[in-house]
Amino acid sequence: MKRKLGVYIHIPFCNGKCAYCDFTSGVYSDEIKQAYFKSLISEIMNFDFSEYVVDTVYFGGGTPSSVSASYITEIFYALKAQVELDINCEFSIECNPESVTEEKLYTYKKIGINRISLGLQTTNNEILKSIGRLHDLKDFISAIDLTNKYFDNVSADLMLGLPLQNASDVTNAIKLLAEKSVKHVSAYGLKVEEGTSLAKSGFTPDEDFTSYLYDLTVNELAKLGYTRYEVSNFAMPGYECKHNKRYWNRSEYVGFGVSAHSFVKYARIENTSDLSEYIKGKTVAQKYFILSNSPEAKVEMIMLALRTSDGLDLTEFYENFGIDLIKDKSSTISALSDFLIVDNTKLKLSNKGYYVMNEIILRLID
Amino acid sequence: MSERQKKIRNFCIIAHIDHGKSTLADRLIEKTQTVSSRELQDQLLDSMDLERERGITIKLTPVRMYYEYNGEEYELNLIDTPGHVDFTFEVSRSLRACEGAVLVVDAAQGVEAQTLANVYLAIDNNLEILPVINKIDLPSARPEEVRREIEDVVGIDASDSPLVSAKEGLNIEEILKQIVEKVPAPNGDENAPLKCLIFDSYYDNYKGAVCLVRVIDGEVKAGTKIKMMASGKTYDCVEVGIFNPKPTPVMSLKAGNVGYIAASIKAIAETAPGDTVTDANNPTATACDGYKEVQPVVYSGVFPVDGSKYNDLKDALERLKLSDAALFYEPEVSAALGFGFRCGFLGLLHMEIIQERLEREYNLDLITTAPSVTYKVHKTNGEIVTVTNPCNLPPTTETLYIEEPVVAAEIFTPPTYIGSIMELCQDKRGVFEDMQYLDSNRVKMKYQMPLSEIVFDFFDGLKSRSRGYASLDYELSGYSKSDMVKLDILLNGEICDALSLIIHREKAQSRGRTLAEKLKEVIPRQLFEIPIQAAIGGKVIARETVKAMRKDVLAKCYGGDVTRKKKLLEKQKEGKKRMRQFGSVEIPSEAFMSILKLDDN
Structure with a gap:
């Protein structure tokens, strides 16, 4: 039987660069876009899909909606020519409010895309402007209304800890999302990455205030029926992002495009993050194997599974590594009772634990 | 005195730290062609990298030079001396190996405090002092004024002091001439039993500990069975030699000579400076005086x-x-x-x-950890204990009183900064003794001051208050009764021993507060809240809290980039290596260092 595979496709193009973004993305000419898509298609064509059936596809960026929908269509057909798509395939694309048009949405729908992820970040226009976003609240409202016309499964991104952001900004945004019956919300704490214009501005989010906003978000979303199924993802029942879950449960996925990441056949592969190199045909920058019962696999499993509300499956862990984690780390786990929950055969982070996730993980993998 | 001895001159150079001693030494060596100028590396004598970099001399290196005067060849032995007050004891040792001292004074800066201490030391040792005024090539040079200053401040005749520039090689010959003319030849009897003063020693990977000696009486050569008079240990002398400036073996060293003795000695501790080397089979009656064990301060x-x-x-x-x-x-x-x-x-x-x-x-x-001085604790049972580590301070219930070391400090400064320096000294519990105008732009201030205050951040304060112009010289002057207490820092309720201090009661309160505040800054937030307390004798005088952290609300996991997450974890794990686990608290190593420099204000 064929194994399930997720496909990630990276579109590194945007109409502008946001102040906090340190990802491989930017504003480029049409010639570069053309050349890029050519390389992207050939990378897809060269991948051996023979053992797989694809059940999630995710167009991420950058801003996939910033490029002409015909590129997305082309990619889709290239992929379809290579591999069988599962009948229930989750097919997502990231869009920014200012670049979503009815024409694009119509095309997305036609080729089978069934999930739209909109980058809202905040409803406060002043903040949107200061972090270099190209849309305002009005743009978002028209984008979401259009999207709702064609799609049921819509997600929105929020950022917490932005400059000038206060509690009512956060509650207003959540209220709006619920009104517009958004099914899925990703809420990210702002992280100031080196080299970004935000870092250069000297801004650092206040740790306590950001986590206060985060608590607020968790509570407000819960009231409205959104369940936190991963540290920064919330969904109405049945609307969890299947593609994202692959990352946390260590299922296989292949990433195409500049700086895309794959985890296939025990190999973690990182593509080059140099756009011009990628266009010239270089793809893989780094590749290493993680055998299923290796110490590194153990670290990954703990680190990734604890991000989810399902938590770490202790039975699966024991089967893989021959370690009874609860026994092995009994003193650590009891010292961390505020942060860790042992629930039958699962080890989970408490709400408080999510805020100090790395510290907890370090103690468990030590 | 033998004819041979009459043609030997043993001398050292005394100079303030940047008045050009090493450069002058290099010139003398060059002038006497002890090494060719091609071989001459700048500041030849400062052999340690650190010395060369900081322009200071720590180890002593003697050099033998030959100089022709009136048609006769003289052996000149230059014995280098460290310039810093910490090494006064080393200076006094090397002075005892000489009959004369060249006093180098900067023609622009005049006589400096540090120099004075060593000049007096030289005078005490009956050395002939030859003042030399250096750096006359500087536009700011004021040689005549400096000549007067030497006469006023040091109290020696400077009327025929050579005016030289070591840097330019000006008038170097004149110094050599005066050394021959003025420095007395070494007396001592080369036929008497062997008696050598060890003035320094160094470790050589092949030869073991090597003694640098001045032969007072007698003769030593390879094969002599030597004996260290303080330790009583005997060795077979393997090699004797001189420095020109590299170690060079010679047949023998006789009364008046300066050189080295190698005798396969295992450790430097067996070649205690100040000790006397004699012939085990024909020992001298009395050792050289002045041997004392070095006491850390x-x-x-x-x-x-x-x-x-x-x-x-x-x-x-x-x-x-x-x-x-x-x-x-x-x-x-x-x-x-x-x-x-x-x-x-x-x-x-x-x-x-x-x-x-x-x-x-x-x-x-x-x-x-914070430097500590040596306290004398008088206990109720009559015992007196010496405490160098705050953790060993006896409980107050057993303590009658505590004495702390006091120094006589001399501060030299331009008059402009007198006010703010006095303020600093007062703040540092200094007792004013005297103030003297050396000339219109230099003042000498004398204070009695606790050493513990000098050890804690005094130099920096002095430098910043005088824009770097003031200098300090001090020597231990004794002990004085003082109201000292132990200041403890508690982290999460437990005393962190490495942060304890012995401090004057009046200062404990404010230092405790500053320490707690500083630690709050440098200890990162952790899983649990950490109370930081400062306490004197169990009584908490200051409290701060490091809040529990809440920082891992993570950003997006971009397109399944698990590697990035792993790297982040690894970085965090790596960071833990620089942390010290104290109970449940992780303390970054920087925290221990950052409290060494605190501004009390």
Whole structure:
């Protein structure tokens, strides 16, 4: 039987660069876009899909909606020519409010895309402007209304800890999302990455205030029926992002495009993050194997599974590594009772634990 | 005195730290063609990298030069001296090996405090002082004024002092002439039983500990069975030699000569400077006087940042000790810092040098605790204990009173800064003694001051208040009764031993507050809240809290980039290596260092 595979496709193009973004993305000419898509298609064509059936596809960026929908269509057909798509395939694309048009949405729908992820970040226009976003609240409202016309499964991104952001900004945004019956919300704490214009501005989010906003978000979303199924993802029942879950449960996925990441056949592969190199045909920058019962696999499993509300499956862990984690780390786990929950055969982070996730993980993998 | 002795001159050079001693020494060597100028590396005598970099001399290196005067060849032995107050004892040793001293004074800056102490030391040792005015090539040179200053301040005749420029090689010959003319030849009887003064020693990987000696009486050569008079140990002399400036074996060293003795001696500790070497089969009746054991003045705990490097630190200290007999160390265990050493130093510079050598030459990352002086604790049972580590201070219930070391400090400054320096000295519990105008733009201020105050941040304060113009010289003057208390820092309710201090009661309150505040800044937030308390005798006087952290609300996991997450974790894990686990609290090693420099204000 064929194994399930997720496909990630990276579109590194945007109409502008946001102040906090340190990802491989930017504003480029049409010639570069053309050349890029050519390389992207050939990378897809060269991948051996023979053992797989694809059940999630995710167009991420950058801003996939910033490029002409015909590129997305082309990619889709290239992929379809290579591999069988599962009948229930989750097919997502990231869009920014200012670049979503009815024409694009119509095309997305036609080729089978069934999930739209909109980058809202905040409803406060002043903040949107200061972090270099190209849309305002009005743009978002028209984008979401259009999207709702064609799609049921819509997600929105929020950022917490932005400059000038206060509690009512956060509650207003959540209220709006619920009104517009958004099914899925990703809420990210702002992280100031080196080299970004935000870092250069000297801004650092206040740790306590950001986590206060985060608590607020968790509570407000819960009231409205959104369940936190991963540290920064919330969904109405049945609307969890299947593609994202692959990352946390260590299922296989292949990433195409500049700086895309794959985890296939025990190999973690990182593509080059140099756009011009990628266009010239270089793809893989780094590749290493993680055998299923290796110490590194153990670290990954703990680190990734604890991000989810399902938590770490202790039975699966024991089967893989021959370690009874609860026994092995009994003193650590009891010292961390505020942060860790042992629930039958699962080890989970408490709400408080999510805020100090790395510290907890370090103690468990030590 | 033999004809041979009449043609020997033993001298040293005394100079303020930047008045050009090393350059002058280089010129003398060059002029007498002891080495060709091609071979001449700048500042030949300063052989340690650290010395060359900082422009200071720590180890003593004697050089033999030959100089022709009135058609006769003279042997001139230059015995180098360290310029810093920490090394006064080393200076006094090398002075005893000489009959004369060249006093180098900067033609622009005039006589400096540090120099004076050594000049008086030389005068006390009956040395003939030859003042030389250097740097006359500088536009700001004022040689005539400086000549007067030497006469007024030092009280010696400077009327025919050579005006030289070591840098330009001006008038160097005149110095050599005066050395021959004015410095007395060494007396001593070359036929008497052997008597040599060890004025320094160094460690050679092949020859073992090598003694630098001045032969007072008699003769020593390879094969002589020698005996160290202080330790009573005997050795077979393997080689004797001189420095020109590289060590060069000679047939023998006789009365008046300066050179080295190698006798396969295992450790530098067996060649104690100040000790007397004699012939084991024909010993001299009396040893050279003035031998004393070096006593450390400042103590500090030294710990490896990475606890697993304890043995590396131990090896490094053992090896440093081979070449630095003044270094003292013993194992110390701290609840916070683990295994390390309590080290004793001659002073702050010596401490800094040792720490720097450990880090540089032995590639160690160190945590050092606040320097402590030696307290004398008079206990109720009549016992007097010496305390160099705050953790060993007896409980107050058993203590009658405590005495702390006091120094006589001399501060030299332009008059503009008198006010703010007085303020500083007062703040540092200094007792004003005297003030004297050396000339219209230099003042000498005398204070009695607790050494512990000088050890804590005094230099920096002095420099910043005088824009770097003021200088300090001090020597221990005794002990005085003082109201000292132990200030403890509690982290999460437990006393962190490595942060304890002995401090004057009046200062404890504010220091405690500053310490707690500073620690709050440098201890990162952790899983649990950490109370930081400062306490005197169990009574909490200040409290701060490091809040529990809440920071891992993570950003997006971009397109399944698990590697990025793993790297982040690894970085965080790596960071923990620089942390010290104290109970449930993780303390960054920087925290221990950052409290060494605190502004009380």
